[in-house]
Amino acid sequence: MSVVLETRQLTKEFKGFTAVNNVSLRVQRGHIHALIGPNGAGKTTCFNLLTKFLVPTSGQILFNGRDITMARPARIARQGIIRSFQISAVFPHLTVLENVRVGLQRPLGNSFAFWQSEKKLNALNGRAMELLAQVDLEQFADTVTADLPYGRKRALEIATTLAMDPELMLLDEPTQGMGHEDVHRVTALIKKVARGRTVLMVEHNMSVISGISDRISVLQRGALLAEGTYQEVSSDPRVMEAYMGTTAGTTAGTTAGTVPGALEGAH
Amino acid sequence: MEILGIPLQAMLSQLLLGLVNGSFYAMLSLGLAVIFGLLNVINFAHGALYMMGAFLAWMGLNYFEVDYWIMLAAAPLLVGLFGVVVERTMLRWLYKLDHLYGLLLTFGITLLMEGLFRSVYGVSGQQYAVPDALSGAFDLGFMVLPKYRAWVVVASLAVCSGTWFMIEKTKLGAYLRAGTENPKLVEAFGVNVPLMVTLTYGFGVALAALAGVLAAPVIQVSPLMGSNLIIVVFAVVVIGGMGSIMGAIVTGLGLGVVEGLTRVFYPELSATVVFIVMVLVLLVRPAGLFGKEK
Amino acid sequence: MNKKIGIALVLGAALAAPFVIYPVFLMKVLCFALFACAFNLLIGFTGLLSFGHAAFFGGAGYAAGHALKAMGLPFELGIAAGVAVAALSGLLMGSLAIRRQGIYFTMITLALAQMLYFLYLQAPFAGGEDGLQSVPRGKLAGVVDLSSDLAMYFVVLAICAGGLAVIVRTVHSPFGQVLRAIKENEPRAVSLGYDVDRYKLLAFVLSAALAGLAGATKTVVLGFQTLTDVHWTMSGLVVLMTLVGGLGTMAGPVVGALLIVVLENKLGDLGNALGALTGVEWFRTLGESVGMVTGFIFIVCVLAFRRGIVGEIGALNWRFIRSCVQVRSQSEISKNRQSA
Amino acid sequence: QVSNDVVKIGIITDLSGLYSDLSGQGSIVAAKMAIDDFGKTVLGKPIELLTADSQNKADVASARAREWIDQQNVDALMDLVPTNVALAVMDIAQQKNKLAIVVGSASSVISNEKCTPTSAHWMYDTYSSSVGTGKALLKRGGDSWYFLTADYAFGKSLEKDVTDVVTAGGGKVLGSVKHPLNSSDFSSFLLQAQASKAKVIGLANAGGDTANAVKQAGEFGIAGKGALVAPLLMFISDVHSIGLKYAQDMYLTEGFYWDQNDATRAWAKRFFAVQKKMPTMAQAGMYSAVTHYLKAVKAAGTDETTAVMKKMRETPVSDVVIPKGTLRADGRVVHDMLLVQVKKPAESKAPWDYYKVVDVIPAAEAFRPLAQSGCPLVKK
Amino acid sequence: MAAALEITNLHAWYGESHILHDVNLSVNQGEVVTLLGRNGAGRTTTLRAIMGLTGARKGSIRINGAEAIGRATHRIAHLGVGYCPEERGIFSSLSTEENLLLPPLVAGGPPGMPLDEIYEMFPNLKERRASQGTRLSGGEQQMLAVARILRTGARLLLLDEISEGLAPVIVQTLARMITTLKAKGYTIVMVEQNFRFAAPLADRFYVMEHGQIVESFAASALREKMPVLNQLLGV
């Protein structure tokens, strides 16, 4: 299997504090790859480095074998790496349909055409509705996005991301702040849309991770601590100690609805 | 010894004069920075309040025979009080909105006040004499420095460093800084933020008035004295970094000096040089010299 | 449908106006209206507050004036020269300023505009504080003599209508859609592959060029160009017009421009009329207090009519509609509760 | 013969800005006095006065002028402050064949390159205000000069006019420094001037700039140390605001001083009763301009511009403010100017008792000779 | 035992939208109570209403017997309430330690937790004490937000989603912390999405829906209430 994204000795320092330290990741094509680790381990920083919202102090980032360490954010996006944000990122005063169209519009090549009518964009409606259908939002197409419930906004964000037809999706805590139903919906959604693409995600919710991830990298204090499948990682004593806590082995697998006992810890 | 064709002594004296002007910039931009920091308001009225300070000093002397030293305290107090009223009755309603609205409101206040003073006192300005204790000059060898100008530098440095200390190093300052970001939360911690905000505005404008009183013996006390200055002072605040106390002080003094040098080398440009510096600084440091990028 | 009727009405009024109201005054209003709309394109629809638009407005005026007077170019080329200079200054200023956000953007535009001010102050052709005087109006297409105010009026009306049409179209174009997206959530737009700086730059240049169109036209109408138009107070004035009228609305800047120009030009008359009517002498001094009255209006606007005149009227309607809807939904909710 | 059965004079002046103290409301008062003294009617028709604030904006002023001419049938536009306003209005007046009489604006281009057949420039200009002072100081030993010049056209023209006089008289100009308008602090420029060791520091600026420069020259003890500070354009209102303490001993050129003779004192007293200030030469000039205009209308028997202008040129100017003057072909009114020196505080016995008249500069010397005029109307 | 918090007939608005409809709840001295509910049910709004941070309020909120409605926000805090907001509210212009020291001590109240003890509980904070507040990672900020109010001596803590976005180990630490605080006699109102974090800690539960309390029960009744919860929350 080929490697889509590779980092080599990626390092980021903030004024003498090393947030990401010599991280070498390899993400396989078609995988859902999870990045976990205790708070402050450097996951978000890592994401910011990959999408060029931050500039690495040293190291290299390769996408499909090409070096993109110095490319600009918009350029990275056009090459097929699209990210979502830890807090939901939609265009609140555009309608749901328009949100998706913004994602579809760019390849049309008329984005600078200030002399054309916006009716030209209606040509994209069909494709946009298809994408909305994928995330169950068709009936909200004409709603102003700000009025959507939180979970739906996350779904919309994913639809917009899909509009870019990304090769690699980066999701930063996609289920954070969601109720249980939404968590399930979004998990299922990720699984669905990940077909034919690669997903790299940061997530604290172990039940989401255990369900869908093909491979997991564990970060701690900016450095890679362990890597492997869920089974491998969750039984790694170092990971247990650093991240999941002593009882993680039993908690993480537990599904909802069982009697709450000594269930401190993970969701 | 000469520097670029200017004798060293002349150079030194020009630097010193620059510092004097810088003192005014520092004090004015400090007030603006404090107000912007906590209230999120770009206080356009700052120039008008500076003018008001100077006028109060003049009125005190001419109508009530109250001397400079008393007005040095009384004028800032009165203007501060005026600020408190403005804050309570008007500015208060604008905090949640874009900066633009505060700017507009204070711009309106400026027009009103300048118009008012102009219609009463005309534009030519009034004369305010240097207080006796400070008249005369120091002969520094390379130049004659009027005692009064030396006093301006000393007074301004004292006020600026006092303010800096209060904001950066005391608990009250921590409240102020935190209140800047999230006033509601600070209030939920038990700090009386509305009062703090009001007093801060009062304090900020009092600084402007103080600068006005200090300026009265140096320049004509005229209704337009503030509007000539305000844009430059804005530039100072921006170069220093919006809301940065240290930035306002250091940049104020620094720009005074830069402007002073320009007056020697290319005097025509001396009113524009601040803006050139601003563009250069912002291109290199987007948030200003001392500003923190969000 | 309503909209069409409204547009027809406005157009009708605009065509009839010069026969009732003094045409030069109307032309001035039109030019400022276009200027404010151009400015609004930037702040209202892109979210960028420029404090340097005087440089485009006045700069274009100087360019047009110089082209017509010293170079003897025909009317059309004079205007074109103005627009070109404005667009060029816009490109220059924009490419430096666009990279900065918020208040820093505003301040950079102010600073660059001050530098241009310095340039116009020093440039020999601009005539210092005396300004560029006696700019000829020339002939439209070499035929229509524009020295008649009426003929000039219709030309200006056409120019301004054209400018407004460009703005409306820009707002409702694929490009406008991207601008909205950027205004709403810039990082997200970046992550979708938009080079936001280039979009903002185009918006900036467009706005500058249209402001230049307004400035060049104004110079030709009035026959001179002075430093007033490149001074920062002019940049401030256009902010005020836009805000008083209503940010981000189409009609707002037009209304705002009308109000401010009327205030500047007619306050004295109004004061005299009031003085005569009421016998209160004080009103007669209003003419000297344009500044104070303007100040007062801004205070009132900011405190009471924040959305601007047009925005406030719009909100009134909207609130009314919403209150109707709310009553209904509330009753629906209680119904649902009962059934549940 | 009188259009619309009324003679309308429109005053556009600065009522709210920088120049409002030297012209402004006082100009209106003086114009009213002139109309009253004329008997409020001419040729049996009423005289009406309209006033407007120029806001120092040429576009505001020109819109006003056009409207007055087109819709209110105003016959003559007067005062026209500041210069850019004057130039813009003169242009319109010429197009519409109306009179434009400039009083409060100083620039000498008004009766030079920019002169028009329907315009006149009353009382003073940058040349008359500066050249007299220049010559007088040269005569008194001030043969080396340094200028503090406002970086504007009028500042430069003041500097140039005086430079010509000084060099022609055998003096030297050691240098000049151009300062931006409204630079409230002049100490740096003053020190540069002082370093040049010039005997006279010429202030080629106006209003607040001059006042601040004078005051700071006093503060730095420059005036005391042998150098003479000479404002090249100054009004009594400026002296009043600077105060005698700093202004004392300065020489300046005035077109009018209230305390010249009984007639001027009587006239000024009436002015003072309304305005609570003594008139500046610009304000007094308005009285002269309006009076002369009305006389010309009466003499011509019409208010038609060309005829009135012809009469205005033919008849000498003669009233309490300008007892003996003529309106030249270039639109310049020439008359004697006064070289005055500001009194010491001790010498001043009453408020507004500010000047000693040192010299009378004859009309022929006070203004730029026609031969040097750049006005295209002057046939050479 | 006197009620530490007694809310009766509370209505609250944000602008024109009416969010809370007649909320009634009471918390006894030393109790840990959890507010459950779906997103948007109004739990955060309830806490904010207690602190006077919503728009208009109506009804009655008694804190240790003193009425909070009509009282300014800062004076409510002085009744001995510590509030940890959902969005954390870390100040970027303050260092970690300044953030920690920011909330003023409750006048006349019992002493709060000393700094050493706090650092011991959250070693991350100690390590990053000089760093700018918002430069901390999401989770570190959450710790800081909780730690901050422990120091003031407030005895009634309002904690909004404190386990959100935290690694399991830290969540465990927090759970232990709550148990400790409870033992020390603190009264705690928690809003939680994370049912399994809250369940073992709380003495009593309230369930909110559409701005109303729809269910309330004691911990002992938890087992029998599971089906209802399942239906209401999808737990």
Ligand SMILES: Nc1ncnc2c1ncn2[C@@H]1O[C@H](COP(=O)(O)OP(=O)(O)OP(=O)(O)O)[C@@H](O)[C@H]1O
């Ligand atoms: N701009 C910055 N300056 C200084 N330090 C920073 C900056 N951004 C992040 N850090 C530090 O880098 C470390 C890693 O932060 P990061 O946000 O990547 O953590 P994370 O793994 O995403 O944690 P969480 O799960 O809590 O969100 C933290 O200790 C944080 O304090």
Ligand SMILES: Nc1ncnc2c1ncn2[C@@H]1O[C@H](COP(=O)(O)OP(=O)(O)OP(=O)(O)O)[C@@H](O)[C@H]1O
């Ligand atoms: N500032 C606000 N202005 C207007 N409406 C608001 C505001 N904040 C919250 N709301 C609305 O109030 C309702 C209750 O929100 P609240 O934040 O109290 O819910 P919650 O139960 O805490 O849910 P969450 O899990 O999202 O935190 C929601 O419908 C929300 O949209």
Ligand SMILES: [Mg+2]
């Ligand atoms: Mg994170």
Ligand SMILES: [Mg+2]
């Ligand atoms: Mg909540």
